[in-house]
Amino acid sequence: MSSGMRLRGLMRKEFLQIVRDPSSIAIAFLMPIFLLLLFGYGVSLDSEHIPLALVVEQPGADTADFSAALHQSRYFDTRLYDNAGAAQEAMMAGRVNAIVVLRADFAKQLRQPDGAPIQLIVNGVDANTARIVSGYVQGAWGKWLEHYALQRGLTPDVPVRLEQRVWFNGELRSRNFLVPGLVAIIMTLIGALLTAMVMSREWERGTMEALLVTPLSMSEVIVGKLLPYFILGLGGLVLAVSMALFLFGVPLRGSLWVLFAASALFLVTALGMGLLISTVARSQFVAGLVALVATFLPAFLLSGFIFDIGSMPPVVQVITHLIAARYYVAILQTVFLAGDVWSVILPNALGLLILAAVFLGLTWRNARKRLE
Amino acid sequence: MATTGQIALEVNDISRSFRAGARQVQALQQVSFRVRHGLVTGLVGPDAAGKTTLMRLAAGLLLPDAGNISVLGLDAATQSLQVQGAIGYMPQRFGLYEDLTVQENLDLYADLQGVPATARAARYAELMRMAGLEPFTRRLAGRLSGGMKQKLGLACALVRQPALLLLDEPTVGVDPLSRRELWDIVYRLVREHGTSVLLSTSYLDEAERCDEVVLLHEGRLLAQGTPGELRDSMRGRTYEVGTANADKRTLLARLARTPGVLDSLIQGDRIRVVMQDAAPTGLDRLLPEAGGIALKPTAPRFEDSFVALLKANGGNDIAPSPPAETPASHTAATHPGQPVIEVSKLQRRFGDFYAVNNLDFSVARGEVFGLLGANGAGKSTTFRMLCGLLPPSGGTLRVAGADLRHAAAEARARIGYMSQKFSLYGNLSVAENLRFFGSIYGLSGQKIRQRIDWALQEFELSPLAEFTSGDLSLGYKQRLALACALMHEPDILFLDEPTSGVDPLARREFWSRINALAGRGVTVMVTTHFMEEAEYCDRLAIMAAGEILTMGTPGSIKDQARSEAQPEPTMEDAFVALILAHEQNEEKP
Numbered sequence: 025m026s027s028g029m030r031l032r033g034l035m036r037k038e039f040l041q042i043v044r045d046p047s048s049i050a051i052a053f054l055m056p057i058f059l060l061l062l063f064g065y066g067v068s069l070d071s072e073h074i075p076l077a078l079v080v081e082q083p084g085a086d087t088a089d090f091s092a093a094l095h096q097s098r099y100f101d102t103r104l105y106d107n108a109g110a111a112q113e114a115m116m117a118g119r120v121n122a123i124v125v126l127r128a129d130f131a132k133q134l135r136q137p138d139g140a141p142i143q144l145i146v147n148g149v150d151a152n153t154a155r156i157v158s159g160y161v162q163g164a165w166g167k168w169l170e171h172y173a174l175q176r177g178l179t180p181d182v183p184v185r186l187e188q189r190v191w192f193n194g195e196l197r198s199r200n201f202l203v204p205g206l207v208a209i210i211m212t213l214i215g216a217l218l219t220a221m222v223m224s225r226e227w228e229r230g231t232m233e234a235l236l237v238t239p240l241s242m243s244e245v246i247v248g249k250l251l252p253y254f255i256l257g258l259g260g261l262v263l264a265v266s267m268a269l270f271l272f273g274v275p276l277r278g279s280l281w282v283l284f285a286a287s288a289l290f291l292v293t294a295l296g297m298g299l300l301i302s303t304v305a306r307s308q309f310v311a312g313l314v315a316l317v318a319t320f321l322p323a324f325l326l327s328g329f330i331f332d333i334g335s336m337p338p339v340v341q342v343i344t345h346l347i348a349a350r351y352y353v354a355i356l357q358t359v360f361l362a363g364d365v366w367s368v369i370l371p372n373a374l375g376l377l378i379l380a381a382v383f384l385g386l387t388w389r390n391a392r393k394r395l396e
Numbered sequence: 397m398a399t400t401g402q403i404a405l406e407v408n409d410i411s412r413s414f415r416a417g418a419r420q421v422q423a424l425q426q427v428s429f430r431v432r433h434g435l436v437t438g439l440v441g442p443d444a445a446g447k448t449t450l451m452r453l454a455a456g457l458l459l460p461d462a463g464n465i466s467v468l469g470l471d472a473a474t475q476s477l478q479v480q481g482a483i484g485y486m487p488q489r490f491g492l493y494e495d496l497t498v499q500e501n502l503d504l505y506a507d508l509q510g511v512p513a514t515a516r517a518a519r520y521a522e523l524m525r526m527a528g529l530e531p532f533t534r535r536l537a538g539r540l541s542g543g544m545k546q547k548l549g550l551a552c553a554l555v556r557q558p559a560l561l562l563l564d565e566p567t568v569g570v571d572p573l574s575r576r577e578l579w580d581i582v583y584r585l586v587r588e589h590g591t592s593v594l595l596s597t598s599y600l601d602e603a604e605r606c607d608e609v610v611l612l613h614e615g616r617l618l619a620q621g622t623p624g625e626l627r628d629s630m631r632g633r634t635y636e637v638g639t640a641n642a643d644k645r646t647l648l649a650r651l652a653r654t655p656g657v658l659d660s661l662i663q664g665d666r667i668r669v670v671m672q673d674a675a676p677t678g679l680d681r682l683l684p685e686a687g688g689i690a691l692k693p694t695a696p697r698f699e700d701s702f703v704a705l706l707k708a709n710g711g712n713d714i715a716p717s718p719p720a721e722t723p724a725s726h727t728a729a730t731h732p733g734q735p736v737i738e739v740s741k742l743q744r745r746f747g748d749f750y751a752v753n754n755l756d757f758s759v760a761r762g763e764v765f766g767l768l769g770a771n772g773a774g775k776s777t778t779f780r781m782l783c784g785l786l787p788p789s790g791g792t793l794r795v796a797g798a799d800l801r802h803a804a805a806e807a808r809a810r811i812g813y814m815s816q817k818f819s820l821y822g823n824l825s826v827a828e829n830l831r832f833f834g835s836i837y838g839l840s841g842q843k844i845r846q847r848i849d850w851a852l853q854e855f856e857l858s859p860l861a862e863f864t865s866g867d868l869s870l871g872y873k874q875r876l877a878l879a880c881a882l883m884h885e886p887d888i889l890f891l892d893e894p895t896s897g898v899d900p901l902a903r904r905e906f907w908s909r910i911n912a913l914a915g916r917g918v919t920v921m922v923t924t925h926f927m928e929e930a931e932y933c934d935r936l937a938i939m940a941a942g943e944i945l946t947m948g949t950p951g952s953i954k955d956q957a958r959s960e961a962q963p964e965p966t967m968e969d970a971f972v973a974l975i976l977a978h979e980q981n982e983e984k985p
Contacts, residue, residue, distance in 0.1 A: 026510040033507020037496060044495045234491020234552070237455045238508035239481040393476060395457045 030240055034248030041222070042256060051218050052256050056210040056264050063202050064272045074157055076100045077111035077120040081128040086172075090126065093168045099160045115147060122146045122157045139169070200275070203268045204356040205329030208349045209320070210264050211287060214257045215294020216301065216319040217312065219249060223302030224311035233395065242391045246384075250295050257291040258284075268360070278359035282369065286359070289376045290352040294319070296383030297348070303390040323349035328357075351375040403466075404560050404592035405431035405454060410463035412449055419867050423449040425615045426463070431560075431594050431608075436586055438606030439596040443897035444870050445612040447596035448488065451564045454594070455485050468559055484558035488565050490549025494538030498529055501537055501552055509556040523551040526581055542771045543574025550581060561585065563595040567602065569925060571770030571940070572968045573975050579605055598897050600699040601927070601968070611702065613899060618705050623698050630670065630696035630704060633658070637667040638690055645911045652908065659703045661904065662911075663931045664950030670700050703900050736761050736796055736888060736919045737782065743790035744777050751777040753942045755791070759935075761887075764910065764920040768930045768971070769939035775923040776892070778939075782921065783890060784808050796887055809837065812886035814877050816893040822866030826857055826876055829865050830883060837884035844883075851879040871902035878909065889913065891922045895929060907932050927967040938974055945974045 042048050078094060080087045094102045103120065105111040111123045125143035127133070133140035144161050148154045226232040235245065265283065268274045276283070297319050305311035325331065326340070327349035333341055344350045351372040358368045412424045424446040431437045439447050452458045454465050456476030465472040467479045492501055502523070506516055524530045527547035532540065537548060546566060553561065563582075567575045579602075585591040595606070603609050604623045611618040611626075619626060639647055648667055651660040659670040669691070735758040742755040752774040759765040767775045780786035782795060784804030793800045798807040820829050830851050834844045852858040855875045860868070865876055874894070881889060891910070895903040910932075914920055922933060930936050930950060937947040946953060950967065957965035957973040965973075 029507050029510060033504050036507075037493065037500070037504045040500060041493065041495055229494070230487055230489035231491050231493055233452075233457065233487040234485070234505075235508070236457055237480050237483070237485040237487075238505065239477060239510065240508055241477070393456070394459065395452055 026239075027241075027244065030238075030244055031248055034240070034244065035252050038222075038248065038252040042252065048218055048222065048256075051221075052214050052260050053263060055213060056260050057267070059206055059210060060203065060264060060267050060272075063206050064199055064267075072099055073101045074099060074122065074153075074160070075120040076102050076157075076161075077105050077114050077123040078102050079105045079108050079111045079123060079125045081107070081126065082130070084131045086131045086134055087126050089172070090168055093171070094124070094164060097160075097164055100164075112145075115145070120147075121153065122161065124161060134172075199272055200361060201357055202330070203272050203274045204360040205327070205353050207261065207264045207268065207287075207356055208290070208327060208329060208352045209323055210260055211257060211290055211352070212294050212319050212323040212349055214260045215253070215291050216298040217315040218256070219253050219295050219298025220301040220305065220311040220315040221308050222253075223249060223299065224305050224308045227302075227306040228308055236393055236395070242393050243388070246299060246387065246391060249299065250292075253295055253298075254288075254291055257295070258288070261287050261291075274360055276360055277363040279364055282364050283356070283359050286352065286355045286369065286373060286376075289373060289380065290348065293348045293376050293380040293383060296380050296387060299387040300383050300390070303387055322347045326350065327353045329353050345375070346379075348376060348379045351379075402433045403430050404433045404468060405594060406466040407450070407454070408463050408465070410450070410453060410465060411461045412446075412453060412458065413461060414449075416867075422615050424453075424460075427612070427615070427617045428463075429610045429617060429620050431592060431610075433592045434586060434590045435607040436582060436593045436595060436605075437608045437610060438603050439594060439610050439612065440598075440600065440603040440606075441596075441612035441618075442598050442870075442899035442902075444614065445598075445899075446615040447598075447612060448564055450612070451485075451562050451594070451596060455483065455562060456480060482559055484553035484556075484561040486549050486553040486561075486563050486566055488568070490545050491552065492537045492545060492549055495536060497534050497536055498524075498540070498548055499533040501548060502533075502555060505552040505555045511556050519555065523554060526584070527551045528577070541574075542570045543577070546570050546574060546578060547581070550578065554585070557589060557591075559592065561591055561593045563593065565596050565598065567597060567599065569771040571773075571925075571975065572927070572971045574770070575602075576972065599926075600702060600900070601697075601966075603698045609698070611705070613706065618709070619701070626701040627696045627698060630700045632693070633671045633673065634694050634696045634700055635669045635671070635691040636663070636694045637669055638692070639665055639667060645915055648911065649908070658707060659700065659904070661931075662907075664954060666951070668694070670696075670703065699900055703904075706899065706901050734761055735759065736763075737765075737921065738794040739782075739791070741791035742778070742781065742788055742793055744774075744781060744786065745789040750942050752781070752788075755944060757937055757944065757947060759919055759921060761919055762914050762917045764914050764922065764932065764934045766930050766933035766936035767921070767923045767939055768925070768927075768936050768967075769923075770925050772941075773925075773939040774942040775925075775939055777942075779890060779892060779921075779923055783811055783813055809884070810887045811890060812881035812884070812888070813890045814881040814892065814894060816896065820865050820873060820877055820880065822864070824865060825862050826865050826868070827852070827861040829876060829880055833880035834883040839884060847883050847885075851883065855879045870898055871905075874898060874902065874906060878906070882913075886918070888919045888921065891920065893924050893926065893929075894922065896924065896926045903928075927971070930967050938971060940975055940978060945978055 042052075076094065078091055080091065091102065091104065094100050103114070105114070108123070108125055111120070111125075114120045115123060123143075123145040125145070127141075127143070130140050130142075142165060144158060146154045146158050226235065261284070265276075269276055298315065301311055301314050301318065305314050323329070326333075326336075326344045326347045328344070329349070333344050333350065336344070354372045355369050358365050362368075407427060407429050410424055410427045411422070413420050413422045415421075427446070427450065439450060441447055449458065453460055454467055454472055456467075456472045456479045459473050468482050470479045470482070472479050493504070496504065499520075502520055506519075511519065524533060527544075527550065529544060529548060529551070532544065537545065540548060550563070550566065553563075561582075566578060570578075582593055582595065586593060597603070603611075604627075606623060608621065609623055609626065610620050637647070637651075644662055644665065644667060648660055648662055651657050651667060651669060656672050657669060658672045659668075661668045737757075737759040739758065740756050742752060743750065744752040755778060757765075767778060769775050777786065781788050781793060781800070784795070784800045784807055787801070795807045796810040798804075798810075800807055821832065824832065827848060830848045831844065834847055839847060852861055855878070857872070857876060857879065860872065865873065868876065878894075889910075894910075895906050898906070910920055914934075922929060924930060933950060935947065935949055936953065937944045938953065939945065946956065954965050954967060954970050957970035959965075962969055
């Protein structure tokens with residue numbers, strides 16, 4: 025009975041502090057809004073409007089036709105140059121990302137049996153974009169050749185026809201998988217960073233010492249911190265999910281309750297990480313740094329939120345299994361874009377459960393009612 | 397119910413050490429003592445004596461390396477939860493949540509201590525009346541003054557009437573008036589509820605207020621007894637020497653080297669002398685040119701017995717070695733020099749709050765001038781403006797002939813500054829610290845080598861030159877900090893609470909150096925909330941709420957408080973009287 029009184033007192037204090045301290049409100053609500061707007065609008069992994077230099081050494085009907093095809097594509101912003109030197113300068117200056125050169129004998133070569141060669145020079149500094157550009161140009165070239173052959177009543181020289189169907193994210197919008205991943209990052213922030221900071225704040229201000237000399241048990245201290253930030257975290261989740269659905273139009277193909285159950289589970293894991301950090305770090309500065317390096321950065325880089333885990337080196341792939349956000353990102357992307365696919369959700373939920381147990385267990389073991 | 401005389405707390409052969417980097421620090425070494433029921437026991441000692449460690453061990457927050465502590469019959473290490481359910485404890489910074497209101501803080505601790513809802517209203521009313529916080533229950537704790545925070549912290553520790561109350565340095569940094577109020581509350585608790593109190597303090601004058609005293613020094617028990625018992629050993633050995641027609645610093649330096657003198661100390665315009673034995677000998681030969689000196693017997697103080705105990709135990713690691721007497725006869729007290737610091741109508745505003753308002757004073761060359769006030773009185777703000785670190789909002793400010801509004805850098809080159817925290821680089825060696833502070837003041841080559849040699853010699857730091865400064869003891873850190881501040885031979889020395897918390901021997905050693913510097917014409921400016929330090933100044937200004945309440949020599953300030961009821965007022969009596977008079981003035985429209 026008096027344990028209930030102690031917990032209630034502790035939690036009421038925590039809520040009052042949350043309400044009065046702008047920094048925890050900022051982390052819980054402003055940070056998600058900022059991150060979602062940044063990634064939803066500012067960052068796009070789709071390559072569109074790539075600046076492309078088109079060098080036409082001798083204009084003619086065929087070159088005009090091809091350059092019109094490039095112009096129409098939403099992937100390219102084509103600029104015309106009449107010699108390769110000027111185009112190269114533009115590439116050096118970073119004004120264009122690739123150069124397509126149509127030689128003077130383009131029209132003649134086109135009518136030869138083995139077709140016309142075009143030259144493609146790609147800025148390879150960013151290997152990823154370079155690959156995408158080269159693929160897009162090849163695609164545009166192939167499509168134009170096919171079109172060209174059909175116009176002239178010839179059979180296009182295509183032995184196998186590729187029919188593409190994109191599943192889950194039909195429009196190939198990067199926003200559709202970035203936003204669910206972001207929810208995981210936000211939950212990590214609220215869960216780990218905030219708990220680690222508010223715990224170390226108690227050490228720093230000397231209030232922990234006063235708490236510890238009351239009849240409060242260590243498990244009450246842990247629960248008293250877990251519950252308020254669990255509720256705050258769910259608030260952040262509702263905000264992030266609403267923004268995803270209504271502002272960014274990300275489809276939710278699975279069910280809402282699965283989304284919330286998985287989020288609650290992840291939140292407990294993240295809170296566990298934060299509490300574990302706070303058993304070691306006694307100043308807000310150290311706690312903040314440790315939380316960023318140990319939870320936020322790995323969640324960003326190793327969770328599959330942006331970088332596909334399948335294409336990481338095998339050693340790194342093994343390490344990702346220690347990152348709680350990895351399981352949560354997998355569940356979120358599935359629930360948002362595919363539906364309640366239990367064969368994905370259940371193993372990942374199990375991973376979260378194990379990590380939560382490990383973190384909270386370690387916290388339990390480390391947290392003593394002593395000052396060191 | 398336990399009665400007076402029974403044992404509330406028993407410390408048996410406690411030892412405890414901590415790791416500090418690569419070093420093992422012995423915080424407590426085989427300490428044993430008892431705290432009796434229904435009394436106020438003072439745990440007295442300078443910083444690093446082991447007071448806080450002992451408090452935390454008693455509250456079950458730390459485990460001892462050896463020995464045990466029995467609290468109200470419970471073992472502090474194995475029955476921590478029960479102990480914590482029975483005691484009240486106020487940690488050093490009061491343990492308040494500053495973003496919660498007074499009422500919310502009380503509610504929290506009432507919940508944590510399991511105070512039944514039905515008993516609360518009466519208890520809150522009693523505590524708030526006792527602490528004088530009734531009008532402020534809705535105010536955020538962070539917006540309270542230092543003294544009010546201290547009383548709220550106490551109220552929170554008392555929310556469930558404890559049988560034993562542990563107070564860890566409850567009076568640090570609060571004004572003397574609040575200190576007195578706290579002592580009144582503590583004694584009322586003892587009287588009305590039979591509470592046992594263990595209170596730690598580094599203020600030696602507070603030891604005299606306790607029923608019993610446990611004196612700790614560097615982790616060891618030095619003495620235990622009533623303040624009277626400890627004082628009595630010094631009876632007949634304490635005297636005061638008037639300095640009306642002699643230079644007090646010269647006299648002090650001579651007294652310190654006289655055989656048979658255990659301790660000598662400036663007290664305003666007099667010198668307090670403690671003899672090794674009861675009969676003073678040879679003192680009249682000290683100042684032949686002044687026609688001998690008059691010795692007036694005076695009452696012994698607790699501090700005298702502490703000094704005697706420290707010296708009897710072979711002193712501490714600081715061997716008090718008074719610096720050579722300076723031939724200087726031009727000290728400000730006798731020959732007021734030209735003003736070096738001139739302040740008029742100085743103001744500093746933060747928003748609509750005046751941290752400093754209408755300050756007027758000037759300090760002459762070679763003078764030791766003190767600013768005395770509680771935390772928040774405006775001392776630090778004034779200091780920062782004088783050092784050119786903070787621009788004033790109004791008024792004029794001249795330091796070493798330079799107007800700080802235009803030539804702050806020029807003035808700073810002639811200022812040495814030593815803060816309470818000793819801004820040393822803990823992971824640099826002693827010599828490296830000296831070299832660094834010399835180099836930032838533009839010393840180089842032959843000159844800097846010369847000054848480093850001087851500092852190592854003068855402050856007896858040569859054997860420690862390659863020692864990591866973070867591992868030095870408090871007294872040596874203080875020496876090094878002063879040496880660093882003097883590397884560029886400044887004309888003006890600013891000292892921010894230079895000796896609060898250090899033991900009396902180290903404090904005397906420090907001040908003998910300061911006196912020597914003043915004798916050589918260095919102007920010294922001191923801020924402090926420590927009454928004892930104020931006595932060492934030539935002149936001082938007492939500050940409260942950003943204003944100067946009074947200014948003068950320590951003797952003349954004490955004279956203002958002299959009355960029939962108080963024939964021999966202390967500096968604290970004078971301070972309290974001034975604050976009370978000031979508050980009455982404020983209340984009048």
